[in-house]
């Protein structure tokens with residue numbers, strides 16, 4: 001039993017020894033854990049103690065036992081101060097390295113006294129072997145130093161354990177549990193050691209400490225593994241603090257109360273100066289601290305005020321550094337200061353850049369050429385620029401803060417609400433503010449977002465009002481006639497197309513009317529441009545009054561109006577409307593001191609019968625108009641298919657005319673003119689004829705107008721002049737006669753500017769005496785462009801050539817016009833001559849004309865005499881000459897009676913019978 005107990009103790013002691021070595025080496029390997037070295041030393045001490053005790057138990061002699069007991073003391077003295085140092089380091093309270101060796105003074109002295117053993121007797125006063133049962137145990141009597149050392153050792157153990165517990169008591173539970181287990185592990189052997197010292201043991205003199213160490217090792221291992229004693233430990237936070245200090249961007253400077261630098265972290269070192277180690281220097285030698293006003297501040301003043309400081313670092317003037325000072329320690333016993341430095345150079349630069357960008361944006365916002373306002377989620381205006389306020393006609397102050405309502409945002413309101421749902425929308429249209437004028441705005445309303453979604457919106461508005469007005473004006477100018485305000489040709493086409501589209505869809509028809517004022521040019525000259533303009537203006541209003549709503553009246557040329565008349569039931573309805581239109585202008589007008597009648601020619605075409613589209617309908621209405629005009633005007637004419645053929649014919653004639661002269665197809669026929677006084681032949685009127693290769697003989701009516709329109713009249717006129725002069729000159733030369741020739745010229749010939757020269761040339765070339773040549777111009781030709789015509793006629797007369805006013809009475813030349821005209825003869829139009837027998841009005845006009853002409857010393861010719869009766873009346877008035885079918889039809893030169901027998905040759909031309917009835 002006893003042998004067994006010894007073996008058990010030896011084994012337990014050895015387990016404790018090796019276990020302690022194990023724990024020591026585990027702990028020593030965790031160098032980052034504060035105090036790990038001291039804990040390793042503690043357990044190494046225990047290992048020595050337990051190992052030596054096992055050897056002592058196994059030794060038989062007193063000397064051997066004493067030797068091992070001395071070795072054991074090496075461990076006994078090392079463990080307690082090491083434990084204390086471990087605990088202090090572990091909770092971050094490690095004293096200075098200069099103090100720590102002193103903790104080992106008493107243990108060292110103890111060891112010395114133990115080695116000297118009973119020789120000094122301070123620790124061991126006596127050693128001997130005593131039998132305890134079957135066991136021979138070393139017994140030691142202790143000297144006074146032993147008790148000092150024991151008390152010291154226990155004090156170290158107790159202090160260390162207390163530190164460890166207190167150091168973690170306010171920390172996490174895990175740490176508290178660790179500390180308790182570690183303290184238990186540390187104290188357990190010492191408790192048993194006390195029991196041993198006071199011999200409260202089962203076997204007398206048997207030391208219980210080593211077996212307790214075995215238990216202690218178990219607890220320690222449990223603390224290490226289960227409670228992660230060295231994974232989570234109190235100084236971890238301190239280590240973290242150090243790491244943070246090292247890694248942080250702000251510089252941290254710790255000084256003592258006098259301002260001597262105790263420590264600087266890396267960032268502070270960089271800021272202060274990278275090269276020099278500033279620890280130990282006075283802070284004021286390294287940097288200067290100033291407040292916002294530039295006054296220098298001491299550490300104490302800065303710490304009291306706790307305001308931000310500007311820090312100027314020597315040799316680092318470009319950097320902008322801010323600092324904050326905090327006192328270290330407790331109230332009443334301050335230890336020093338902590339100065340935190342922050343390099344704000346970049347931040348300041350960014351702030352400045354931001355401020356200037358904000359300023360730019362502000363200027364842009366305020367002075368922007370577009371109006372802007374910002375509103376919040378309640379549709380309340382938070383900002384607006386001057387332009388917007390001006391646009392709304394209220395002050396900026398009044399608008400900001402107000403809520404968007406129908407009164408101030410009208411048509412925009414729904415777009416502003418849409419933006420609050422995160423959608424951007426645009427608005428382009430009229431905008432009305434209560435009590436203000438209508439604006440045309442183009443707006444873009446966009447949402448403004450925060451992290452939580454739309455928080456409001458921003459509206460950017462362009463004021464397009466003046467642009468829109470200008471556009472409307474331009475549109476008006478582009479599509480309306482300025483004189484009458486009626487739509488012009490472009491707009492007419494649009495309206496016509498639109499009406500045709502609608503008619504196509506609705507299955508209805510559209511009538512198009514083109515109205516031309518008869519002989520407007522002449523009228524214009526007669527009443528003056530101003531009055532003519534007034535007439536056109538009034539006509540426009542009358543036409544507008546006549547047509548229905550939805551009809552269009554347009555002015556498409558000087559004296560040409562157009563009417564788009566949708567939903568016309570049939571041709572008859574269109575004609576009824578046409579009659580109303582013509583009736584509107586056919587009345588006596590009194591304007592500008594003139595009294596006159598106006599008539600018009602109206603051409604009508606009906607969609608879909610007379611044209612498939614606007615173009616065709618316009619062309620056909622134009623043809624119908626031409627027909628109405630050609631028929632003498634003051635009438636309306638519906639388009640019919642034959643007009644298309646006419647158009648084709650016109651084109652064919654125009655082209656044929658180009659080669660007619662060269663190919664000798666033109667000819668001149670002559671109509672004799674006789675004296676009403678004695679019946680003698682006085683002259684001939686030259687009338688052009690065209691021997692058309694396919695159509696046969698064509699009269700001037702079928703090609704002169706076309707030649708005029710196509711600009712070919714000049715060549716034809718000159719050819720006729722030359723031909724007529726040549727033939728008459730030849731005739732005169734042959735027969736010794738003095739036959740006169742009258743050549744018809746068109747207004748274009750008159751105004752060409754070359755007429756006098758051409759005439760002079762022809763006269764010279766043909767040898768015809770100038771007084772034997774007459775040129776005939778219609779009344780209309782002379783009145784239009786009156787001044788230019790008169791000038792040209794003067795030149796002609798200067799050559800000795802006479803001028804005849806043809807077809808007098810058909811135009812608007814009033815009798816009074818005759819006064820100033822450079823003419824020699826007037827030819828009364830056939831229509832008057834034909835009517836003067838039965839129409840008193842016509843007869844009185846003829847009478848007035850003859851009398852006036854004679855008073856102006858102008859000769860008078862009556863043309864178109866077909867019956868003797870028609871010759872009688874003019875003759876009775878004293879009319880000088882006559883021509884007409886009664887005397888002779890126009891005939892070629894070789895068969896014209898006037899060429900063969902002239903002067904009293906009336907018998908020869910078959911006029912003798914009726915001449916005698918006139919008493920000639």
Ligand code: C2E
Nearest residue numbers: 687688699700720744745746864865866883884885886890
């Ligand atoms: P005008 O100068 O008034 O010529 C008279 C026209 O009346 C001629 O028609 C003539 O044939 C016709 N006529 C003469 N007596 C009678 C009559 O008793 N009864 C009827 N019903 N008609 C009569 P024409 O030759 O067809 O010429 C028509 C117009 O063509 C001329 O009217 C003239 O203005 C123009 N014209 C003829 N030749 C030329 C020409 O070479 N150059 C220019 N520019 N115009 C011409």
Ligand code: MG
Nearest residue numbers: 685744776806
């Ligand atoms: Mg004539």
Ligand code: MG
Nearest residue numbers: 806807827863
């Ligand atoms: Mg005539």
